[in-house]
Amino acid sequence: MFKNAKQIEGTMHFLCPCGHVIRDQTDCLPYKARYVADQDYADLDRMTAEQIDNAYWDYHREMYQCQKCGRLFLEDQHSQQLLAFKPEDHDQVRALGSIRGREYKVSLEGNWYKMNETPGVLKWGDSGDLLGASERFDQWDDLQRRYFEIKDVLTRENRLRYAQLRGPSGLVDSLFVGQDE
Structure with missing residues (x-):
């Protein structure tokens, strides 16, 4: 966790000076990357x-x-802080996304947390033209129905990397397609 970031409900996020909230709450984010310094790369x-x-x-x-x-x-x-750098031209705001660009397949995850005030959470990734989203649910049946709706659309469009749904009793659905199929 960075000194200039906050954590709420287990998700790290911080505010950009432009006012946009940047969240790190799942895997495969198109606006996050990991890097190694050139000096360390030799090691x-x-x-x-x-x-x-x-x-x-x-x-x-x-x-x-x-x-x-x-x-x-x-x-x-x-x-232990994030250092900010402002581009001269910000027409290209997807510099950290996958080299596959819009062909990157996305993930779909649904989870039911018994102890939370709003126990159902559904998240799916962003590949450029298919915007990622996060939805919350008060009813397990609503979360389950929406999960299978989105899974069906992503599967038909050959856009699904993996899907997983965890319900009140554990794992309900799991599918790993991968990137290259």
């Missing part, structure tokens, strides 16, 4: 796969890009 390049797996969290840092103004936020490991 990683000499390691075995097992050594890299063990050292990964020590060497990588995170960066985010505001989807509204294009500002980049880079993790500074020494101060």
Whole structure:
């Protein structure tokens, strides 16, 4: 967690100076990336796969890009803060997305949390033209119905990477398609 970020209900988020809220609440975000300093890359390049797996969290840092103004936020490991950089031209605000661009398949996750005030949460990713979203539900049946609606659309459009639905009694549905199918 960065000193200049907040955490509410288990999700890290921070406010860009332009007013846009940047959230880190799931995987495969199109505005988040991990990077390794060039000076450290040489060390990683000499390691075995097992050594890299063990050292990964020590060497990588995170960066985010505001989807509204294009500002980049880079993790500074020494101060544990995010450093902001404003682009000269922010027409390209998707600099951190997948190299697959609009062909990147998205994830779909539904979870039912018994103890929360609004226990149902449904999230799906963003691949450029298919905007990601998060919806909340008070009723399990509504969450389950919406999950299968979105799963059906993403499957028909060949846009689904993986889907998982957890209900009051555990795992209800799980599908991993992958990126290259």
